Amino acid sequence: MSTVLITGATRGLGRETARQLVARGHDVWVAARDPERGREAADELGARVVRLDVTDEASVVAAAEHVAAATGGSLDVLVNNAGVAGAHTPVPDVTAEDVEEVHAVNVLGPVRVLRAFLPLLRRSAAGVVVNVSSGLGSHTVTSDPGRVESTFQAPAYTSSKAALNMLTAQWAAALPDLRVNAVDPGWTATEFNGHSGPQTVEEGAEVIVAMATIGADGPTGTYRDRHGPLGW
Template sequence: MTTTLITGGNKSLGFETARRLAERGHRVVIGARDPERGRRAAEELGVEWVQLDVTSDASVAAAAAEVRERFGGLDVLVNNAGIAGGMSAVEDVDAAALLAVLDTNTVGIVRTTQAFLPLLRESAAPVVVNVTSGLGSFAVRSDPERLESTLPTLAYSASKAALNMLTLVYARFLPDVRVNVVDPGYTATEFNGHSGPQTVTEGTDAIVAMATIGADGPTGTFTDRHGTVGW
């Protein structure tokens, strides 16, 4: 059975990804910063959970040890946990605000990937899926026809652009692991006040697709539910 860990899996895109992968026969483990929310979500979904705060080295290390002890290993890691960082004017984003978003959205992926890599490397088909955004794509950001080009998400966009580069470097230098990045698209979730035009199921299409690629799947790609996204 494929064992899959989804960070930030207790709500929104992470919750729906957990539901869909469980339906496909994965043994799903959701990582949640808040134990009570994690427990409730796991019970509702009929999956497993671990306490996991991606901003804490100790929490991530403890979660990796717990996954090894309880489940024996890991096949798929979905780095989904993230924060928006607000919609302030760019001149109002100070260093502390930027660092807080980077710590969760970018450094958190490094913490989690590093901690779980030994377990992934024991899998016959290890896969990492990093959840990014078109707001972190230089190609999308520079297209005046795209909504993303109009949004002043300085910290969030910087964090996701950095995540895209992390993905490329991981994919190049971890040839035994399939590492890809996906853009869910503008999806109606708590993250944006449910303003997106896509359903949460549509928003998880690319995540589920890349979480189920197997050992012969692509690596180092950037996709959304419609296909390839420009870096």
């Protein structure tokens, strides 16, 4: 049984990932910005809850301290799932503030969380980090006219996921004692996108769960969806 922490786990893919991992017998922490929503989700799922706002350094540090005290100082799996889409603004009207708002959660959030939880991950026999990215962060995918992702223009969101992909590659190279990978859940019907998309939330969470359970002999520095590897 692994101890897993999932950011943004009160709804959508994060909540479904937590549900599937609890069902497999893992000890799951629902990390939530809103304590009430976090408690509701944790109680329903049979998980534990910790307050964590990825944009707040003090909140992240306090969450790491809380989990360390409760687990004996270790964490096996960190799933960086918390994310925002940003405003639906026409590209010519996108401002630096629009981009900054999205990157604050989707890029700086995972940096903050990994740094705080790294000592706990290093105490695990098989520390794993899963960064929930998107096909919209792939240069390969978004430049392929045969892919639906090529039809979307959302500079703040797409650039944030491309940055998260690069962070994944950098962390994997710098932290060989951990398994660090990025995943694209695919276009999944959740609250995040107004329940659009052809995939169910169960299907979307499939690759997150798979990479969260790879173990010490699993891959690192990879980027994939539930069908296989993706081009960066």
